Amino acid sequence: MISSFDTIYTVLLFLAIYFQVFFLFVFFENKEELEKKLSSLDESRLPSVSFIIPCFDEENTVCRTLESILKLDYPNSLLKIIVVDDGSQDNTWQSLSVYKSHPQITLKKQSNRGKAEALNNGLKEVTTDLVVSFDADTEIRVNALKEIVNKFVVDEKIMAIGGTVLIQNPKTMIQKAQSIEYKMFSFTKKMLGLMGAVLVVPGAFSVFRREVFDIVGGYKNAHNLEDVEMTLRMQKHGLKVDHCHTAFVLTKGPESMKKLFRQRLRWCCGFIENLKDYKYMLFNKKYGDFGFFTLPLNLFSYIMIIFVFFLGLYKISLFFQEKITEFLLVGFTNFDLININWFFIDVRVSSLLSIVMLMFILIGIILGKKTSRASMSLWSVVCFIFIYSFLAPLWILRSMYNSILSVKTSWR
Amino acid sequence: MDSAINVQLYLISKNLMAIKHMNKIIYLKVFLVTCIIFAFTLWLSNTMSNQKLKELSDLENQISLNILSTETRFSLLEKTSCEHLVDKKDSRIGFNDELTALAKKVKFMENQLGLKNKNVNSIKEYYTLLQIKDYLLSKEFQSRCGERSYSLLYFFDNECKDCSKQSVILDAVSQKYPQIRVYWFDKSVSTPALDTLISLFNISKVPSLIIGDKLYDGMQTLEKIENYIPETKVWIMDSEAQSNVATTTKS
Numbered sequence: 001m002i003s004s005f006d007t008i009y010t011v012l013l014f015l016a017i018y019f020q021v022f023f024l025f026v027f028f029e030n031k032e033e034l035e036k037k038l039s040s041l042d043e044s045r046l047p048s049v050s051f052i053i054p055c056f057d058e059e060n061t062v063c064r065t066l067e068s069i070l071k072l073d074y075p076n077s078l079l080k081i082i083v084v085d086d087g088s089q090d091n092t093w094q095s096l097s098v099y100k101s102h103p104q105i106t107l108k109k110q111s112n113r114g115k116a117e118a119l120n121n122g123l124k125e126v127t128t129d130l131v132v133s134f135d136a137d138t139e140i141r142v143n144a145l146k147e148i149v150n151k152f153v154v155d156e157k158i159m160a161i162g163g164t165v166l167i168q169n170p171k172t173m174i175q176k177a178q179s180i181e182y183k184m185f186s187f188t189k190k191m192l193g194l195m196g197a198v199l200v201v202p203g204a205f206s207v208f209r210r211e212v213f214d215i216v217g218g219y220k221n222a223h224n225l226e227d228v229e230m231t232l233r234m235q236k237h238g239l240k241v242d243h244c245h246t247a248f249v250l251t252k253g254p255e256s257m258k259k260l261f262r263q264r265l266r267w268c269c270g271f272i273e274n275l276k277d278y279k280y281m282l283f284n285k286k287y288g289d290f291g292f293f294t295l296p297l298n299l300f301s302y303i304m305i306i307f308v309f310f311l312g313l314y315k316i317s318l319f320f321q322e323k324i325t326e327f328l329l330v331g332f333t334n335f336d337l338i339n340i341n342w343f344f345i346d347v348r349v350s351s352l353l354s355i356v357m358l359m360f361i362l363i364g365i366i367l368g369k370k371t372s373r374a375s376m377s378l379w380s381v382v383c384f385i386f387i388y389s390f391l392a393p394l395w396i397l398r399s400m401y402n403s404i405l406s407v408k409t410s411w412r
Numbered sequence: 413m414d415s416a417i418n419v420q421l422y423l424i425s426k427n428l429m430a431i432k433h434m435n436k437i438i439y440l441k442v443f444l445v446t447c448i449i450f451a452f453t454l455w456l457s458n459t460m461s462n463q464k465l466k467e468l469s470d471l472e473n474q475i476s477l478n479i480l481s482t483e484t485r486f487s488l489l490e491k492t493s494c495e496h497l498v499d500k501k502d503s504r505i506g507f508n509d510e511l512t513a514l515a516k517k518v519k520f521m522e523n524q525l526g527l528k529n530k531n532v533n534s535i536k537e538y539y540t541l542l543q544i545k546d547y548l549l550s551k552e553f554q555s556r557c558g559e560r561s562y563s564l565l566y567f568f569d570n571e572c573k574d575c576s577k578q579s580v581i582l583d584a585v586s587q588k589y590p591q592i593r594v595y596w597f598d599k600s601v602s603t604p605a606l607d608t609l610i611s612l613f614n615i616s617k618v619p620s621l622i623i624g625d626k627l628y629d630g631m632q633t634l635e636k637i638e639n640y641i642p643e644t645k646v647w648i649m650d651s652e653a654q655s656n657v658a659t660t661t662k663s
Contacts, residue, residue, distance in 0.1 A: 330584035347460040352453040
């Protein structure tokens, strides 16, 4: 049994390395483009922009969000903000009243119908060239909008661009771990952007041409993951979607393990359910790299994470089982000091490939640091590895469990 | 109505965007590079394993040479006293320490390369022969010079469930009592010498122990083994006395 386990592990490692090499290939092919500074914009050609901010119970954060948008380096006459209160039960509406007569801000209120409906409600008011989907607990950097608009001006074919989301002032261990995760993934996201195969333009900050919604339609509830579904639909329609690694927004991120788990469960369940709805895109030539690379990559990463999790559990339990039987049979013996003799180093193909894979992950982290131009403390990296290595398999397993169960209930 | 026409026009003007680009060559290139990485690790793994196997067979040759040399000295000094045979450095004869170190390495390689690996099997065969040789030699030495050391023959195979437990116990035995020489015989190694040894002692089951020419089959706990060898109590008392002396001289 162990040897067949080892064979499967070796095959999975081969695939994992394949994906990593792929990213490096894309990186080196586009190295110049990544470092290229955009020329300054012609102010007279700037498109007009509307921010749509759906909010639900965001009394503490929404004002700061609005202030950060109003401070953007962008002409006031071209910048509009539409805030849609999705039936908040706290004082969100009262705190918004300060902006009632603000020339750039439109306030709307609806009964609680969910984020997707709130976004659609906001879309009705849009008359500008570009539309920004934005979260009410997120703050934007001063230059972020110009960075993205620049790309729209330069490339007419681009229809939507996702911005880079980072964690603001990470305080708890959980937030520090997330901050590493977000920075790390800014590299892979950028690479997918270069391939035109972005998986998701984040709801927290993404910019669309207004025509997108005429072509593909408005937002759908989509298993509570409307941003992934919107991206899937854009990819399905063959729209060009990119990622901007120089436009930053800062979000809070769940501060406790429980909240993080709940958020990820929503993301993971939502992704699996949406993938079920769009499964015909998987390995479909019509959808190019998105069907052949992005979707398989994400599916594969779930499989890999779960496999490694169980392999680790198996190895750990085996170790303890050995130590316990030893103790029961002969009591405490002098424990052998860890043998540093090179003879006892594992040199099977699977363990050597694991080392190669670790090296690739390290390269990924370094390149992520480079693309997000942010610092990473070693302590945060340790938090990230420690927390995610046991939490991620749990939410993936739980989502799979939920997904399989719901299939059964719908059959009845 | 108007907007619908606009969308249509828009789509036509940008009809290029509906064509998804997919660069097939990069998929092939990446596959090639991944294969190269894979081949390299395969090669590295093989070379390192072979290096280790070579180290093992070198060790075996060394032990074999040692055994041959002792045997020769035995024959030369047939009629003289035992004092000539005992090395000044250590009073025990035989090469059990080296054999124990070898045992661990053989076991490790067996786990790494699998039970069916040819190289591992030939190393195991050789190792079994060396153990038998060492056993015979130390027995002869005992009968001639009356050295007070014990031999313990242990027969096992890789499938039996109790064997893994018995192995743990015997590891502890050889750690606790350096005076006891434990010989590990894997029954699945088929070499004529081992077959003869097995039929000589009438071994039918695994795990089986031979302690002082007596057969004990089935699992034997640490206490039982200590009871079979009465000298263990003396050895423990000796070592305690020694450590007492050490502490008193220190203070």
